[in-house]
Amino acid sequence: MQINKIIFSIVLLVCYQSYGQQTFTSILLDSKTEKPVVFATIQFNSKTGVISNDNGEFNITIKRDVKATDSLMISCLGYDEKRIPLLNFNNSTIYLTPQTVDLSEVLITNKNYTIDEILDKVKEGLLVNYDFGYTKRKLFYRTSNYIKMDKRYVDLEKSTIPEINQHFIDSLIQSIPKNIDNHTEILGELYGEIEAEKFQKMEILKACKLFDKSTEVNLKNYEERLNSILKKxxxxxxxxKIKSGWFSVKEGTDSSLFDDSTENDVTDTLLAEQRKKDSIRKIGFLHWRKMMIHQFENNNFIDSDNDLNFIHKSRRYEFELSDYAYINDMFVYVITFKPKRGEDYSGTMYINTEDFAVIRVDYKNVKPLSKFSLLGISNNKYLKEGTIIFQMSDNKKYTLKYRDETLGEKIGIKRPLKIVEKNKNVKGRRKQNEVKGEIHFIARSIEKTELIVFETETISASVYNNFKEKTLVEPIHLNQYDPEFWKGYNIIEPNKAIKEFKVISLE
Structure with a gap:
């Protein structure tokens, strides 16, 4: 009888959770071109909303029963707002109508400022239009890394150690995948002031990492084989003595190669070390990601020292008032910019005509941010593009709503390499062994980062001071994308590459 009660209670709980929340999924398309509408805001209420991704897709969860009066408000720059009723929702595709602006209305209701006057007012408002005070913010953060090895080759010219031969080197190189993808996703809350020089406090609510663990295992196996060879x-x-062309460095041997501890000592040491690593990993994950989010949020045009300097160093850019538009009930100037004195970025700013706050900016570099090639080593940071969107909060100041940025870099190395074992405690010549060859690697990497803030709540300094960080959460490892992992949570809908991520088993 007791078992029946337990089963009945579980059924009731499942039914309550199922009917107590609903998830709505759709894709936004332009009604004329049928192209995806990206970065549109899909809002249910002041605390529940998401943004469409690069493909115009969105997924929003309402954590209560839907009423007949409930609807989604969809707004996007350049499109008419659209209200979608949620009761009997069956909109797999939602079309948005491009917006037209009545210029005669513009001329009547707005003073005709020059570009310079608008920019001066934007600069004056940078420290007053944006909220830097104490807040608690719920956010979702995703970073994706894509690495492609264009070339990976080592030509072994000489080796006095028989086991270190061309076959061993080739098999080691082949254990490194040509394409390496990994993705990290975090749902968390940030507490504190928004300052470039001061980190906020963070609580991670849930996190996952999509990556191939077998790569680490393969490399570890080769490391163990190499250690065994060296020990012999x-x-x-x-x-x-490690030498590459003119450059050389001296390195001692790793004492762990010759560790004579007993098996029990080794086991106890490994267990203690593993416990220590587990604790450090949780702490490290929190603090590392908090630092990355801090840098990502503060690396913008508001900071005078930032490389996105098209406002603070406006004289180095050309500006054009190209259009007017509505966004979230705000009338905005659409101002394009491009460099004229060797600066790096072009793009578009959207500026509120009332308070001259920049509420959105799209930017992209027009030339490599840095590029060099010297003595067989090359580096080219060829891409930096992104979007920053602010929204007005209840205190009439602006806070970050969404940001995405993509960085691209190409690295190459083509150098001779010689590793010589020397010993000054033996009779005769010091040189004992030598491995010599040439290495040639070329790799390209793309890093894409996204951040969306769902809720922003003003808090006091005492609430911030009393909040204690807890390092309880570390990311769950996933071998493939699992749509159930974030079920019931509002996140940024993943792109095609993430949805198709899957570790290929070699068994």
Whole structure:
């Protein structure tokens, strides 16, 4: 009888959770071109809303029963707002109508400021239009890394250690995948003031990482094989001379190669070390991601020292008032910019005509941000593009709503490499072993970061001071994208690459 009661209670709980919240999924398209409408705001109420992704897709969860009066308000720059009733929702595709602005109305209701006057007012408002005070913000953060190895080759010219031969080197190189993808997703809350020089406090509510663990295992296996080879051929008191062309460095041997501890000692040490690593990993994940979010949020045009300097160093850019538009019931100037004195970015600013706050900016570099090639080593930071969107909060100041940024970099190395084992405690020549060859690697990386703030609540300094960070959460490892992981949570809908991520088993 007791078991039946338990089962009945579980059924009731499941039914309550199922009917107590609903998830709505759709894609936004332009009604004329049928192209995806990106970065549109989909709002249910002041605390529940999401943004469409690069493909115009969105997914929003309402955590209560839907009423007949409930609806989604969809707004996007350049489009008419659209209200979608939620009762009997079946809109797999939602079309938005491009917006037209009545210029005669513009001329009547707005003073004709020059570009310079508008920019001066924007600069004056940077410190008063945006909220830098104490807040508690719920956010979702995603970072994706895509690495492609265009070339990976080592030509072994000489080796006095038989086991280190071209076949061993080739098999080691082949264990490194040509394409490496990984994704990290975090749902959390930030507490504190928004300052470039001061980190906020953070609580991670849930997190996951999509990556291939087998890559780490393969490399670890080769590391163990290499250590075994070195232990067999290298003397305990030797040192290594590592040379590449004119450059050389001296390195001692790793004492762990010759560790004579008993098996029990090793086991106890490993267990203690593992417990320590688990604790450090949780702490490190929180603090590392908090630092990355801090840098991502503060790296914008408001900071005078930032490379997005088209406002603070406006004389180095050309501006054009190209249009007017409505966005979230705000009438905005649409101002394009491009560099004229060797600066890096072009883009578009959307400026509120009432308070001259920049509420959105789209930017992209027009040339490599840095580029060099010297002595066989090259680096080219060829891409930086993104979008920053602010929204007005209840105190009439602006806070970050959404940001995305994509960075692209290409790295190459083509250098001779020689590793020589030397020992000054033996009779005769010091040189004991030598491995010599040439390495040639070219890799391209793309890093895409997204951040959306769902809720912003003003708090006091005492609430901030009393909040204690807890390092209880570390990311769950996923071998493939799992739509159930974030079920019931509002996040940024993942793109195609994330949805198709899957570790390929070699068994």
């Amino acid at each position: 051929h290298v003397k305990r008191d030797s040192y290594f």
